Amino acid sequence: MDRSFLDWPFFEERHRELAEGLEEWACANLPVAHGDVDAACRGLVRALGDGGWLRHSGGEALDIRSLCLIRETLARHDGLADFAFAMQGLGMGAVSLFGSPAQREWLERTRAGRAISAFALTEPGSGSDVARIAMTAQRDGGGWVLAGEKTYISNGGIADLYVIFARTGEAPGAKGLSAFLLPADTPGLEVVERIEVMAPHPLAHLRLRDVRLPGAALIGEAGAGFRVAMTVLDHFRPTVGAAALGFARRALDEALGRVTERQLFGAPMAGLQMVQGHLAEMALKVDAAALLVYRAAWAKDRGAARITREAAMAKLYATEAAQQVIDQAVQLFGGDGVRVGVAVESLYREIRALRIYEGASDVQKLVIARSVLEDRA
Template sequence: MPVFSLDPEQTAWCAGLRALAADTLRPLAERGEPGRVNRPLLAALGERGLLRDLFGAGALDLCLLRESLALGCTEAETALALQGLGTTPVLRSGTDAQRARWLPEVTAGRAVAAFALTEPDAGSDAAALALAAVPERGAGWRLTGEKCWISNAPEADFYTVFARTTPGARARGITAFLVPADRPGLTGAPVEMLSPHPIGTLAFDGVPVTAADVIGAPDRGFPVALETLNLFRPSVGAFAVGMAQAALDATLDHTARRTAFGGPLAELQSVAHQTAEMATRVEAARLLVLSAAAAHDAGAADVPARSAMAKLFATETAQYVVDAAVQLHGARALRRGHLLEHLYREVRAPRIYEGASGVQRSIIAKQLYAARTAHTACASQVTATPQPYGKDR
């Protein structure tokens, strides 16, 4: 059964997205300032219905969307993905009032969203977060603490913020809040990073929030975060596959045209074998991403492990492919403004955010051993009648 074959409609959609990214969105991205929110680019995503498509998409369509945009314009892909990451908790678990206030603005490309989970001492161990939501009698809570490495901070218009409402309860004591950027006591600062998209810190000095700002239910914010991350992890892999494919395409073009030692580079066995290895890894990563996305859309029980595998393999593959592409291009690939110089800066971050590669390996291993334990327990309950081997003699 050709599970991962795209139908003609999907193929045409992806081709249109790639053309849109290269011809329309990339010029807008190039006019933006690195490290700042590009609001004209967001407006273009809204005007062309891509943000609407984002929120109506299952995991498979989300992966196709992110890979296609990444192939033509990584800035457009990242801008769209960050809108999804910050808004999906509101879409799936928010109140009617929260959705009515913010979803039309985000979909139109007028409002900037952010997902505020990470803290200085709570990165990979997200359940250890310490941003305190201190109860106020009859008036909700006051948020006190800080967040760091928050994409779109401090320029977002609202933040999905995860705070501790029950001390000492780890994952069971976290609440998700929708916090508009203009709340008193909320400040932030940009952080200059290797990757070109905006990242910053947030400081909460007694920021007021009420029951109307809760996303989901008090002390049930961690599942809200996990649901969002399980949806977006395979699509982070799709972003990586798009970058890897762009690097591979550039390498095939370069090695076919560039001459050395009396002929095209592509005729050298070492180069041909390198490009074959790159292409094989890209295709393997793509299939693993699509498999994880299909499992998510089907409601499979092993989605966490599949999502972790997809993100792990695809992001590590992209790092390998982009690095190999730089090597085959030589010094020209590191010149400022070259596609591969851009990809080389972009490709490193996905191996860290939304769960670093080591965290993904831990998730995979935990799922493997849990499945083994369950299988062993099931087998031990079955009493099998010994069967003779062969005929009686």
Template sequence: MKANLSFLDWPFFDDSHRVLAEKLEAWCVAALDDDEPADVDAACRDLVARLGAAGWLRYCVPAAYGGMHETLDVRSLALIRETLARHSGLADFAFAMQGLGSGTISLFGSDAQKQTYLPAVGRGEKIAAFALTEPESGSDVAAIETAAVATDGGWIVDGVKTYISNGGIADYYILFARTGEASGAKGLSAFLVDRGTPGLDDGERIEVIAPHPLATLRFSAMRLPGNAILGEAGRGFAQAMATLDIFRTTVGAAALGFARRALAEATGRALTRRLGGGMLADNPITQSKLAEMVLDVETSALLIYRAAWLRDVKRQRNSREAALAKLHATDSAQDVIDKAVQIFGGLGVTRGAAVERLYREIRALRIYEGASEVQKIVIARAHLAEHRR
């Protein structure tokens, strides 16, 4: 079913976004499939290289370092993730991690750090990763225990990170560790860690329901040079949150891509599946489900591109709006995909069916980069603060 790009007429976009969406759609049709690969690591390396060669990864880095825009344009990132996710969950993953795994460098790195990493990220020559989560501190970033102790001319790092996307295949990691300037969130710093650094073990892989490269990282007396730190010591929490503020909206966009694909698959099924003397689409129950799916898709798109527009055009901090977009888009995409599975019946839970793959792909998006429960806290606190003023 042909993609419906009519939403590009909304005032959130300018002509460059419309051109981007149309060109990327054509590339995806020609270059991508959504089959699950036998070798996920090799597939991700190949996707990063092809996304880089085609120029799409230029949207992940600033123009001064080979990127497309002077600063990161959230609307472009969201459009790319939505489009890629509609065609291939793994392609979306490969693109997203190049952005998330380099975003902290773009925002806070020195010129030397930016020159070393960002052009290669934009060309698809370095695979990026963002190492924040720990076994005992998932949503509670302030409780990070991995420690970086200052020594003469550098740092010694000990600790564990887990559920790290691109773990095991990344060329470098953005690592958040406790440097102890203060307790809690004020005592964290960000570091650049190249793969192969002595004391880093990234070989422990994690298998999940929708196959992606994922690993536990272990640091044992790992030595880093003094210039491995990103920005100021003690500012790691703020740096992580600033990075997530940009990319959280795009998680909602990926969920929207999954939901659009599910709606298209369900619509095609309803129009071609015979039921009694007519088609499944003639059934009022099916029509009700499709109407609910359309409503969820449309409201998610409005929330996502409003949040992106506020960041790009109004230059406003959009933590509240990004949280609204991610929460609604990921939770409602789960519902949309579940309805699609129901419309397909037994075929919907058959291994390899498009909606079955979507059913597995969507679940993680309600957890990573801030679980749905965390987004509710962000939204409620912003709402209460506004009314207390």
């Protein structure tokens, strides 16, 4: 794989050392068997913790370039490994950024791979429109009582704790939401359904029936839940682009191997101009995605208060470009490209969800357009 991008000025020597160390670890430990997805995810979290990689997933300061490099590398080797790492960071993002000292004690366990975290935002009636969250959290003495449903929750059913968002009613819409830390063994939390998707990951539909939480479960301030959620997504959205970038790099690498080894019309496929045209387009998309992803990560690490526009551009372009790169790789593989067990077939299923979760592509376009219009005003 081309690693020349590590010499770009976005990175410091510590990032290059991180990428080199993780590459060595991934070659020795990945991919894992996916037959039992729950067991595979639990094993991956433990292995990532034992390897020391989860120490980057949360804490006092999140280094977004490190998160992106880790996700890109893991995704290139094993999409499920990327998922396992990503959810430890996203799941505890609110605690890393806004949690109390007592709540932050959970980070010792999640960073060590001894507890699995989840981020519970989506509901049956509110996906991209977070302000429509219907789950309620009502004050009860010094605590809270939560009721409602969440769906498409990653790590749902295997998580040890959830960061969950509910309506506390300080104001209408987005201004009346709050975030809570919910241990999975809390009475009243029910896993209604395990959701199966085309690239298997632990997903679940959850129901909360009069779940009682102490006042200390509130993350940050009451009514600040929307800001908490958007800040977390600002930090982690570029890493979704990084995962897509990892998938795209793997697809390009697989395609290069295919066309240099495969004979067509008496010569290697790589000698055909049409094939070379495909390879050029794929390489261009990979580099353009990398530039956008690491620009966003660099900007945040350099102290930018918000990178909403940069993160949206990185997430949108990288995921859409990866879909196109992988599709071209499947085409170059011909019939073998849709055969189960071939790497590009797996990548084809893995990439599709990234264009939806943590902000669908159409929503990212709205975010970017509004930012451009605000700059014009």
